[in-house]
Amino acid sequence: MSEENNIFDYLLNENEKVTEKQRRIIEAAVEMFAENGYAATSTNQIAKRAGVAEGTIFRHYQTKKDLLLNIVSPMMAKIIAPFVIKDVHKIMDTPYERYEDFLRAIILNRQEFFKTNINVFKIFIQEIPFHPELKEPFIEHVVKKVSEKFALVVQHYQERGQIINLPPKAVIRFTMTVIIGYIISQHVIFSEKDGNHEEEIEQTIQLIMHGLHPKEH
Amino acid sequence: MSEENNIFDYLLNENEKVTEKQRRIIEAAVEMFAENGYAATSTNQIAKRAGVAEGTIFRHYQTKKDLLLNIVSPMMAKIIAPFVIKDVHKIMDTPYERYEDFLRAIILNRQEFFKTNINVFKIFIQEIPFHPELKEPFIEHVVKKVSEKFALVVQHYQERGQIINLPPKAVIRFTMTVIIGYIISQHVIFSEKDGNHEEEIEQTIQLIMHGLHPKEH
Amino acid sequence: MSEENNIFDYLLNENEKVTEKQRRIIEAAVEMFAENGYAATSTNQIAKRAGVAEGTIFRHYQTKKDLLLNIVSPMMAKIIAPFVIKDVHKIMDTPYERYEDFLRAIILNRQEFFKTNINVFKIFIQEIPFHPELKEPFIEHVVKKVSEKFALVVQHYQERGQIINLPPKAVIRFTMTVIIGYIISQHVIFSEKDGNHEEEIEQTIQLIMHGLHPKEH
Amino acid sequence: MSEENNIFDYLLNENEKVTEKQRRIIEAAVEMFAENGYAATSTNQIAKRAGVAEGTIFRHYQTKKDLLLNIVSPMMAKIIAPFVIKDVHKIMDTPYERYEDFLRAIILNRQEFFKTNINVFKIFIQEIPFHPELKEPFIEHVVKKVSEKFALVVQHYQERGQIINLPPKAVIRFTMTVIIGYIISQHVIFSEKDGNHEEEIEQTIQLIMHGLHPKEH
DNA sequence: GATGAATGAGAGTTCATTCAT
DNA sequence: GATGAATGAACTCTCATTCAT
Numbered sequence: 001m002s003e004e005n006n007i008f009d010y011l012l013n014e015n016e017k018v019t020e021k022q023r024r025i026i027e028a029a030v031e032m033f034a035e036n037g038y039a040a041t042s043t044n045q046i047a048k049r050a051g052v053a054e055g056t057i058f059r060h061y062q063t064k065k066d067l068l069l070n071i072v073s074p075m076m077a078k079i080i081a082p083f084v085i086k087d088v089h090k091i092m093d094t095p096y097e098r099y100e101d102f103l104r105a106i107i108l109n110r111q112e113f114f115k116t117n118i119n120v121f122k123i124f125i126q127e128i129p130f131h132p133e134l135k136e137p138f139i140e141h142v143v144k145k146v147s148e149k150f151a152l153v154v155q156h157y158q159e160r161g162q163i164i165n166l167p168p169k170a171v172i173r174f175t176m177t178v179i180i181g182y183i184i185s186q187h188v189i190f191s192e193k194d195g196n197h198e199e200e201i202e203q204t205i206q207l208i209m210h211g212l213h214p215k216e217h
Numbered sequence: 218m219s220e221e222n223n224i225f226d227y228l229l230n231e232n233e234k235v236t237e238k239q240r241r242i243i244e245a246a247v248e249m250f251a252e253n254g255y256a257a258t259s260t261n262q263i264a265k266r267a268g269v270a271e272g273t274i275f276r277h278y279q280t281k282k283d284l285l286l287n288i289v290s291p292m293m294a295k296i297i298a299p300f301v302i303k304d305v306h307k308i309m310d311t312p313y314e315r316y317e318d319f320l321r322a323i324i325l326n327r328q329e330f331f332k333t334n335i336n337v338f339k340i341f342i343q344e345i346p347f348h349p350e351l352k353e354p355f356i357e358h359v360v361k362k363v364s365e366k367f368a369l370v371v372q373h374y375q376e377r378g379q380i381i382n383l384p385p386k387a388v389i390r391f392t393m394t395v396i397i398g399y400i401i402s403q404h405v406i407f408s409e410k411d412g413n414h415e416e417e418i419e420q421t422i423q424l425i426m427h428g429l430h431p432k433e434h
Numbered sequence: 435m436s437e438e439n440n441i442f443d444y445l446l447n448e449n450e451k452v453t454e455k456q457r458r459i460i461e462a463a464v465e466m467f468a469e470n471g472y473a474a475t476s477t478n479q480i481a482k483r484a485g486v487a488e489g490t491i492f493r494h495y496q497t498k499k500d501l502l503l504n505i506v507s508p509m510m511a512k513i514i515a516p517f518v519i520k521d522v523h524k525i526m527d528t529p530y531e532r533y534e535d536f537l538r539a540i541i542l543n544r545q546e547f548f549k550t551n552i553n554v555f556k557i558f559i560q561e562i563p564f565h566p567e568l569k570e571p572f573i574e575h576v577v578k579k580v581s582e583k584f585a586l587v588v589q590h591y592q593e594r595g596q597i598i599n600l601p602p603k604a605v606i607r608f609t610m611t612v613i614i615g616y617i618i619s620q621h622v623i624f625s626e627k628d629g630n631h632e633e634e635i636e637q638t639i640q641l642i643m644h645g646l647h648p649k650e651h
Numbered sequence: 652m653s654e655e656n657n658i659f660d661y662l663l664n665e666n667e668k669v670t671e672k673q674r675r676i677i678e679a680a681v682e683m684f685a686e687n688g689y690a691a692t693s694t695n696q697i698a699k700r701a702g703v704a705e706g707t708i709f710r711h712y713q714t715k716k717d718l719l720l721n722i723v724s725p726m727m728a729k730i731i732a733p734f735v736i737k738d739v740h741k742i743m744d745t746p747y748e749r750y751e752d753f754l755r756a757i758i759l760n761r762q763e764f765f766k767t768n769i770n771v772f773k774i775f776i777q778e779i780p781f782h783p784e785l786k787e788p789f790i791e792h793v794v795k796k797v798s799e800k801f802a803l804v805v806q807h808y809q810e811r812g813q814i815i816n817l818p819p820k821a822v823i824r825f826t827m828t829v830i831i832g833y834i835i836s837q838h839v840i841f842s843e844k845d846g847n848h849e850e851e852i853e854q855t856i857q858l859i860m861h862g863l864h865p866k867e868h
Numbered sequence: 869g870a871t872g873a874a875t876g877a878g879a880g881t882t883c884a885t886t887c888a889t
Numbered sequence: 890g891a892t893g894a895a896t897g898a899a900c901t902c903t904c905a906t907t908c909a910t
Contacts, residue, residue, distance in 0.1 A: 019873070037347050039256030043901060053875045058902060060873090126343065130254050164427070166420060173399070173417075174424045178391065181398025200390075203383060207391045210381070211428025236890075260884060270892045272886080277890095281884060453894070471781050473690030477880060487896045492881060494894090560777070564688050598861070600854060607833075607851075608858045612825065615832025637821045638828075644815070645862025670869075694905060704871045706907080711869095715905060 022060050024050040029067055034119035038068055038127050068127065072134060075124045076142050078113065099157040100209045107179065107205060147172060163212040171212060178208050239277050241267040246284055251336035255285055255344050285344065289351060292341045293359050295330065316374040317426045324396065324422060364389055380429040388429060395425050456494050458484040463501055468553035472502055472561050502561065506568060509558045510576050512547065533591040534643045541613065541639060581606055597646040605646060612642050673711050675701040680718055685770035689719055689778050719778065723785060726775045727793050729764065750808040751860045758830065758856055798823055814863040822863060829859050 028050035032041040043064055047054040061067040096102040114121060128134050151168040158165055182204050245267035249258040260281055264271040278284040313319040331338060345351050368385040375382055399421050462484035466475040477498055481488040495501040530536040548555060562568050585602040592599055616638050679701035683692040694715055698705040712718040747753040765772060779785050802819040809816055833855050 021874075037254075037256055039254055040347065042899075044899080054901090055876065055903080056874055059875095062902090064901065122346075126346070129339075129343070130257065166424075170417070170420045170424075174395065174421065177398035177421075178394055181394035182390070200387070203387045204391065204394075207383075207387075207428040210430060211424040213427060213430070238891075259882075261882085271884085272893060273891055275885060276892095279885095455895075471688075471690055473688055474781065476878075478878080488880085489882080489897065490895055493896095496881095498880065556780075560780070563773075563777070564691065600858075604851070604854045604858075608829070608855065611832035611855075612828055615828035616824070634821070634824075637817060638825065641815075641817075641821070641825045641862040644864060645858040647861060647864070672870075693903075695903085705905090706872065707870055709906060710871095713906095 019060075021050070021052045021056055025052060025057055025060065025067070026071060030071055030119050030123065033068065033071070033127075034122045038123065065131075068123070068131075069133060071120060072124050072127065073137075075117070075120055076138060078117075080142050080146060099154075099162050099212065100205070102153060102157070103175070103208060104205055107201060110179075111201060150175075161214060164214050174211060175208055178204060178211075238267070238269045238273055242269060242274055242277065242284075243288060247288055247336050247340065250285070250288070250344075251339045255340065282348075285340070285348075286350065288337060289341050289344065292334070292337055293355060295334075297359050297363060316371075316379050316429065317422075319370065319374070320392070320426060321422055324418065327396075328418060367392075378431060381431045391428060392425055395421060395428075453494075455484070455486045455490055459486060459491055459494060459501070460505060464505055464553050464557065467502065467505070467561075468556045472557065499565075502557070502565075503567065505554060506558050506561065509551070509554055510572060512551075514576050514580060533588075533596050533646065534639070536587060536591070537609070537642060538639055541635060544613075545635060584609075595648060598648050608645060609642055612638060612645075672701070672703045672707055676703060676708055676711065676718075677722060681722055681770050681774065684719065684722070684778075685773045689774065716782075719774070719782075720784065722771060723775050723778065726768070726771060727789060729768075731793050731797060750805075750813050750863065751856075753804065753808070754826070754860060755856055758852065761830075762852060801826075812865060815865050825862060826859055829855060829862075 025046065028046050029041075032046055032049060035041075043057050044054055046067075047057055050057075057064075057067065061070060096105060124134075128138060147169070150172045154163065154168040154171050157163045158168070158171075163171065182201070242263065246258070246263045249263055249266060252258075260274055261271055263284075264274055267274075274281075274284065278287060313322060341351075345355060364386070367389045371380065371385040371388050374380045375385075375388075380388065399418070459480065462480050463475070466480055466483060469475075477491055478488055480501075481491055484491075491498075491501065495504060530539060558568075562572060581603070584606045588597065588602040588605050591597045592602070592605075597605065616635070676697065680692070680697050683697055683700060686692075694708050695705055697718075698708055701708075708715075708718065712721060747756060775785075779789060798820070801823045805814065805819040805822050808814045809819070809822075814822065833852070
């Protein structure tokens with residue numbers, strides 16, 4: 001699963017003709033963009049860290065922004081992955097009995113992904129507001145499509161009386177918000193790689209599910 | 218309340234000797250930092266937007282970073298404000314009967330603050346990961362102190378059996394996470410000034426409270 | 435007359451706010467563009483020759499091309515000058531008895547101009563084919579307008595039976611061609627500042643006039 | 652005659668071992684140098700237009716300048732061609748009765764040459780001022796030798812009273828100037844491939860001959 | 869012979885900052 | 890206090906050239 005999720009492997013295996021140098025450039029860029037931000041990282045620094053000439057970067061990526069987009073764009077496909085039709089169908093065909101189970105399955109699935117790609121994710125989150133090329137497809141393809149699929153799932157469980165009867169949009173926002181908020185709080189405030197993440201994630205799941213428990217008072 | 222919360226007024230009234238030009242510099246810098254990011258905004262651009270000479274900026278702020286810190290630092294005092302001892306005591310002395318009420322009071326209080334200072338808040342969120350001068354006092358003074366105070370509040374309501382008996386840290390994280398996540402989702406994805414924010418915030422509050430409802434199953 | 439014709443004075447007096455450094459930049463750029471060509475001259479070289487920092491160039495001229503255009507554009511107004519309506523009217527009102535006299539007046543008038551601005555003229559000639567921004571207004575304003583006025587003059591003398599009855603366009607092309615060809619041959623082949631230019635120019639005039647003598651055989 | 656004059660054929664047939672790729676490189680380089688200038692054309696652009704790898708250029712020509720010189724040097728031999736001793740002897744042995752006939756013969760002979768090699772000629776004219784390697788042999792071998800031969804021709808007709816008794820140098824300069832000026836005016840100002848060139852050239856010839864008509868007034 | 873990845877010097881340009889006015 | 894010309898370091902990016910394959 002690690003390999004399947006790892007953005008490096010995705011990036012670098014997809015396209016067969018990837019040089020060793022190109023790999024080192026991507027690696028260095030990811031590290032430095034995550035650490036200092038895209039705008040505050042110079043191509044000179046990247047080249048030095050990657051152990052290549054500065055010109056080499058521009059042989060593979062036409063501009064610095066190109067490099068950023070090459071790193072960050074696959075994120076979207078990956079984020080969206082578990083919501084691709086066949087997967088959701090799979091979910092629906094062998095349905096989790098409870099929303100709780102569905103949620104746990106999704107989060108555990110994404111958890112590995114976030115762990116593996118925490119740096120790329122940081123960059124993604126940081127740069128999205130400043131690049132329309134990133135923002136527009138993100139809203140169009142990720143937010144909208146995931147919302148649609150997710151809405152179906154939510155309705156599925158709402159019809160079974162398992163979760164609260166708020167508008168699906170609000171339910172989704174709440175669910176996502178807690179998850180994303182959790183991840184961002186990690187990266188913005190603590191940037192820690194230690195800590196008992198599993199337990200905290202489990203608590204988070206519990207709170208979400210509790211929050212969505214159908215009202216009976 | 219608006220005035221009391223507005224960071225500009227805070228910034229600009231505190232220090233009596235604030236010239237018209239200085240005000241325009243701050244205003245321009247806030248707009249541009251929020252729009253394009255700190256690193257991608259040049260002092261030249263700020264000067265032009267503010268209608269002052271580039272040198273004037275450096276007469277008031279020794280470096281560009283100084284300007285950033287001057288804009289963003291008061292945020293911390295402001296964020297922390299409602300949790301300052303006397304205020305919490307006030308809360309506790311005339312206690313809200315339910316955690317729900319406490320939460321709503323806090324959020325309504327902060328809501329105006331976020332609305333008024335959305336741009337400064339954006340900058341704050343964006344730049345915190347890259348500036349230790351910002352990050353350290355934020356964790357030390359904001360996160361830690363607010364957590365401590367908040368923990369007392371949480372315990373207060375836990376003792377009264379109103380909210381779930383998870384570790385206060387988890388309860389706080391959940392509460393904050395939902396709120397912060399909500400705001401960030403606004404700013405990252407939609408950056409919209411329209412929309413029925415009041416209703417969405419109320420839904421969010423409902424979900425938080427529900428999520429923290431003590432288990433009885 | 436020298437002052438009136440000198441492009442530097444034109445350039446630098448027109449706009450009152452011209453720094454000493456700016457003057458040195460223009461001077462250095464003209465020398466180096468003429469010597470090595472625009473594309474083969476680096477802004478670094480110009481800065482060094484001018485004794486200023488490289489950044490200073492870009493404070494005054496937004497791009498290197500801007501610098502070129504600033505040097506070369508006034509050429510057009512200057513070239514066109516003697517053909518501006520009032521001047522031609524003046525010529526026609528106190529008409530030169532012979533085309534020969536008109537020609538000599540024009541050439542003597544331009545001679546000083548070419549001498550004084552030989553370097554700018556070199557640059558102009560060299561760069562015109564590669565810059566549409568230069569080429570289009572040159573054809574539109576210089577070639578066309580001068581041709582129109584010149585055609586009137588030619589017809590004037592043709593009607594008086596002084597010059598050959600070829601289409602004015604051909605007469606003009608011939609006259610201009612000889613003059614321009616003369617100057618270019620100087621600059622391309624000899625780039626000499628010595629030599630008995632006056633006599634050679636007089637011979638050139640003689641040959642033009644002779645060539646245009648009405649056929650009587 | 653076309654083949655005899657075409658510089659490509661000259662260039663490419665001379666040396667038997669000219670690959671297809673080499674041909675494409677020369678072709679591409681000529682087009683781009685003529686269009687954008689030597690200094691403003693990158694070897695990368697040439698390689699792309701030629702459909703070869705950048706390295707291939709340097710396999711055939713050690714430097715970019717080498718490529719230029721290889722394109723442009725044969726021009727000299729070609730320009731000089733009709734004045735090479737045996738040819739002039741041929742001219743003198745079967746002498747044209749009038750200078751007019753000689754001139755027309757030369758120009759018609761050169762006309763085809765210019766048409767066929769207009770691009771190489773453009774490059775030649777453009778680059779001569781900036782490359783001593785080009786300029787010196789041009790003056791030494793082309794200008795001087797052609798002048799000498801031409802002077803003999805001029806004296807030949809002057810002795811027969813057919814052309815004006817100015818110094819041969821002036822006569823030559825005038826003749827050449829009109830022709831070169833004509834071509835340059837085409838390339839600098841109009842770069843047109845349409846238009847009735849034949850007629851215009853004939854007019855030009857007429858004007859030259861007329862200009863050189865011995866004075867009889 | 870041909871390739872194209874790699875280079876590092878140097879291109880034009882922008883930058884935060886200084887300082888004389 | 891305010892200016893804006895000046896700076897030079899640093900930026901992104903391009904260049905002609907090399908060389909292992």
